[in-house]
Amino acid sequence: MSPVSRPARTAVIGGGMAGCAAARTLVKAGREVVLFEAGEGLGGRARSWHRPEIEPHVGINLMYVSFYPLMTELIREYGLRDELVKISSDVYIVHKGRPVPLSSDSPLNLLKYPHAPLADRFRFLLWSLGEVRRRKQLDLFDPVKVAPFDDGTSAAELGYRKLSREGFDTLLRPQIEGFWNFACEKISAVHARALLAWLGGSEFYVFRDGMQVLAERNAEGADVRTGHEVTDLQTVDGGRVRVTARPASGEPVTETFDDVVVAVPAPIAAKLAAALPQEVVGAGTRRFLESQEYEPALSVSFLLDPAGLPSHAHIVAGGPDDPPLRNMITYPRRVRDEQGRPVDRLLVFAYPGRAVTRRLLGRPTEEQFAEVAPLLRTLWPDLAAEPQPFQIAERPFGFPIPAPGRYRRSVEVMRNQGAPVVFAGDYFNSPTTEAAMLSGVRAAEKLLGTR
Numbered sequence: 001m002s003p004v005s006r007p008a009r010t011a012v013i014g015g016g017m018a019g020c021a022a023a024r025t026l027v028k029a030g031r032e033v034v035l036f037e038a039g040e041g042l043g044g045r046a047r048s049w050h051r052p053e054i055e056p057h058v059g060i061n062l063m064y065v066s067f068y069p070l071m072t073e074l075i076r077e078y079g080l081r082d083e084l085v086k087i088s089s090d091v092y093i094v095h096k097g098r099p100v101p102l103s104s105d106s107p108l109n110l111l112k113y114p115h116a117p118l119a120d121r122f123r124f125l126l127w128s129l130g131e132v133r134r135r136k137q138l139d140l141f142d143p144v145k146v147a148p149f150d151d152g153t154s155a156a157e158l159g160y161r162k163l164s165r166e167g168f169d170t171l172l173r174p175q176i177e178g179f180w181n182f183a184c185e186k187i188s189a190v191h192a193r194a195l196l197a198w199l200g201g202s203e204f205y206v207f208r209d210g211m212q213v214l215a216e217r218n219a220e221g222a223d224v225r226t227g228h229e230v231t232d233l234q235t236v237d238g239g240r241v242r243v244t245a246r247p248a249s250g251e252p253v254t255e256t257f258d259d260v261v262v263a264v265p266a267p268i269a270a271k272l273a274a275a276l277p278q279e280v281v282g283a284g285t286r287r288f289l290e291s292q293e294y295e296p297a298l299s300v301s302f303l304l305d306p307a308g309l310p311s312h313a314h315i316v317a318g319g320p321d322d323p324p325l326r327n328m329i330t331y332p333r334r335v336r337d338e339q340g341r342p343v344d345r346l347l348v349f350a351y352p353g354r355a356v357t358r359r360l361l362g363r364p365t366e367e368q369f370a371e372v373a374p375l376l377r378t379l380w381p382d383l384a385a386e387p388q389p390f391q392i393a394e395r396p397f398g399f400p401i402p403a404p405g406r407y408r409r410s411v412e413v414m415r416n417q418g419a420p421v422v423f424a425g426d427y428f429n430s431p432t433t434e435a436a437m438l439s440g441v442r443a444a445e446k447l448l449g450t451r
């Protein structure tokens, strides 16, 4: 009698967008999947907070942009279209104390934009149109496609060649740094080019209850163990991998798997890889993991009188410097007052610049609120309303920095990795949920031998 063959068992470490997408691919292929997540729920950096006293009750709800192909496909497959809420993308650039609207959708709006010299506005338009023509190759999510363009030039170097300093610092820099906070000097030019190729004409949405709904759907069929931080990986006889996890309470647990997807931020992945032998994680992959840098993110939110600021606005600092406050995003919310009556308020997410973020990370929340509240007026000088502290979210590994040449290196690492241990995460592609999911799918396909 032939022995009954059991399905291969795979551990996925990290329940963010990358790990959950990897789990989905593996479950679909018939694998038995155990997903370890250190946090209390799935979604990782894409997980929103919930506060029942406001309506809608979610905060830092990440944007799904109409040019995310994999996410679009999953939304369709899971029937999640009704979960989507369209949001407007009114961008204001604040330069020399003056907020001015800049819509990437309207060339006319661009031509009226006063912060940049007229010649730059024309050059910017022509540059954008040129990149739109190369859209297919300038894929913000797929390093395989963009790697050939990643020639070691930084976004700032390219921007200053294409536009005057003032033009670049008031047209493109604020749109990149206002979203990701990393300096254009530190990122690949191809990242800026891909953004130019895709931004115009895009539609922006959020998930009604937070983007984690998608992560949760992707993880269906896996044995999900939240509150389990993986602390150690070891190879054992026969090339299998022993995973040790520390539950939120109780003794560490150890289990052995046929293979593993490591889908945690690169510095944590580098630590987990340290105990594995060279033949399992090669020197190139280790160097890649160890060299990834992140820009941390600190989201400090306030409730304000709606008369104080425009609603549905993304208000961003212009100019070349690292400002004390990088951007504010404003959304209307209904709040219950002390008598239980509904009152209209603006929920304002304030994101400090790089230096202030680093200084405030991990500090007591009262200190964070107290330091950030006065900074709101650096972006909106006429703000009369008093900001009421509401909620803080810290992301120490906020945005992996796509350094010049990094897309080339990530393609090499992705190509060379294979069973029993593979890596996934947005640090392979771009700091977007779409890119994170794509990296998870690719890593899973490596284990399945289909890539």
Ligand SMILES: Cc1cc2nc3c(=O)[nH]c(=O)nc-3n(C[C@H](O)[C@H](O)[C@H](O)COP(=O)(O)OP(=O)(O)OC[C@H]3O[C@@H](n4cnc5c(N)ncnc54)[C@H](O)[C@@H]3O)c2cc1C
Pocket: 013, 014, 015, 016, 017, 018, 019, 036, 037, 038, 039, 042, 043, 044, 045, 046, 060, 061, 062, 063, 064, 228, 229, 230, 231, 263, 264, 265, 268, 297, 299, 395, 397, 398, 399, 424, 425, 426, 427, 430, 431, 432, 433, 434, 436
């Ligand atoms: C403030 C902010 C706003 C953003 N806005 C947008 C947006 O609007 N649209 C968009 O597309 N993208 C946005 N992004 C980017 C997006 O959030 C990320 O690119 C994406 O979520 C990264 O997913 P990931 O799975 O690679 O990593 P993560 O989300 O970091 O997932 C890693 C998971 O691993 C877990 N983990 C860590 N260590 C361990 C361990 N030892 N054991 C077990 N589990 C562990 C973590 O808890 C986490 O859940 C934003 C990011 C930030 C910080």
